[in-house]
Amino acid sequence: MADAAGVSKTAVSFAFNNPDRLRADTATRIRDVAEQLGYRPNPVARMLTAGRTLTIGILTPQALSVVFTNPFFGEFSEGVARAAEQEGYGLHFISPRAGSLAGSLARATVDGIVAIGLNGEHPEVEQIRSGGVPMVVVDNRDMIEQPGIVVDDEGGAYAAAAYLLGEGHRSFMVIAMEPPQAGAPLDPNGVMGRRLAGYRRALGAHDLQIPDQALLMGPASIDGGIRAFRRGWERGDRPTAVLAMSDAMAIGAMHAARDLGLRVPGDLSVVGFDDIDLARYTDPPLTTVHQPIREKGERAARLLLRLIADGTGPFEREQLETHLVVRGSTGPVPPRRQVVPST
Amino acid sequence: MADAAGVSKTAVSFAFNNPDRLRADTATRIRDVAEQLGYRPNPVARMLTAGRTLTIGILTPQALSVVFTNPFFGEFSEGVARAAEQEGYGLHFISPRAGSLAGSLARATVDGIVAIGLNGEHPEVEQIRSGGVPMVVVDNRDMIEQPGIVVDDEGGAYAAAAYLLGEGHRSFMVIAMEPPQAGAPLDPNGVMGRRLAGYRRALGAHDLQIPDQALLMGPASIDGGIRAFRRGWERGDRPTAVLAMSDAMAIGAMHAARDLGLRVPGDLSVVGFDDIDLARYTDPPLTTVHQPIREKGERAARLLLRLIADGTGPFEREQLETHLVVRGSTGPVPPRRQVVPST
């Protein structure tokens, strides 16, 4: 404590927060002594009395070391950061510590939470809610009583599949990101479930199916895409088109296909999902479903900030649009793989 | 306080931290009541008594919303996160709040800091140091008394330029990331300064120069690269090769060049720096200087964690290697631009 400088703690406190309420020289003297002693007000104690942390948390059910592997996440965080910084808030990432989300949740010193990637009714989260920490969920339609931001996954996926069908494709490989806990049942309300529903709706019009077991799953990364495609290939899948639920995986799939001697889009069309920054610069440029990634993060953060400010603010659930962006990774079905109409 | 459950705070505390020291039923009863009341131990108060936050901070002198724009940063964070998570630490990002790094530093509740992007002797950071918060600096050779991780930027840059010279190039455009405060003097010890030194050493052998004013600067993003290249073009630069100090900018430069009708690598060779994941998937695949991005983050975090554990641990400064990866964005100088030896 710096009242070794001859003053009380009150004075020290004022010197840092309310210098005006001190005589000018007293204030500076205190700060000088503080600097000399290497003293700075303990931020934790500050938080305790202030009752707020000026920090918002981004919650993910997967380890950061895996989630940062997907460029999508960086762009999303960028959006959240923009809003947070503008309001003077810091950013804290909350991910499972030693496998337990609940554990890290319990230690998270944040004023509110933006949760992404939560599928279903995550039990550990119930705790947060009842604890009264404001939270907005993104991409989650299960926690319906929770404010959130959502995207038209189903519509985007439908557009992607419909487009490929229009190009004559009839044989598809579907690549999906695996849920946090491998082997978990597919949540129809989850991102994956909704995208799948979109694909199915389009294919259904042509009496084509996508059995659950046909899905190839892996981590949402380039490498995950490579491995998923190879697994499909090895079990005998010979699609003319790939529907990937993430751009990172789509890029991996393109690469794996090329390594196997396929031309993209000559022999194989690939469409992704997300439209990350790099999608337009890949070889070939990736056809994909655009979603406003940064805006999603920013809207989520702004909604949260409002919730924090208003105490228990307005319930809101915003939906953002998606649309297909056709670039170079897709084309008509190769002639010899064409399905001859049975007329 | 949940001793509305008929017990003292001690009991409540035990119920959460030392259940063994309570009769089994007491413990569960307390937790039940807590759950019912939506009570959870206040993490800030916990931190205060514990004297530690179980959190490490990643410090950047630039806004997160800009720094996340570069995929490099996501990969770096991934490395840091891997180490942090493994040791049960959370991750907090510290960036200027309302323009002031010092301000957000003062409020950051972390046990230690990994600082990246700090050039020169950042004054606000002095405060941290004397405050006794452990810190490891990455990519900084100015704060020599600070433990840190560093990369052979000069050697990597040299290799890149030497390779292009070997391909016959004699006319270069150099694209650099701009410093946090635009217009700041070039720090020869900074990342940019060292890479530039490497380029210059190679070009010097051919009596070629890179005047400071010739540098094209911009934010380290794809868009920054696009604009930098255009600016160069508009002022009349007609290089046969581009040396970009970041992959993101290199990708932007390739794109801008194509928009101007140049073929890459036919008319223009481009080499980047970093070797981000996506570098190998761009069109054409990017020739670039590889640095172990994730490892850099992970090593930095591990070093920090050791510092935190040992109190004032071992001073260490690790240097990681770089090397040129030749892919498709570079090739021989176009014939008609060839410089005829004056023999």
Next chain:
DNA sequence: TTGTAAGCGTTATCAG
């Protein structure tokens, strides 16, 4: 097995 009481380092209130 459980409770009492003393800190942890601030800020805020209210006298002096």
Next chain:
DNA sequence: CTGATAACGCTTACAA
């Protein structure tokens, strides 16, 4: 303008 003193919500000796 400055200084006691009481919170803030927890953990942890130490006692009971």
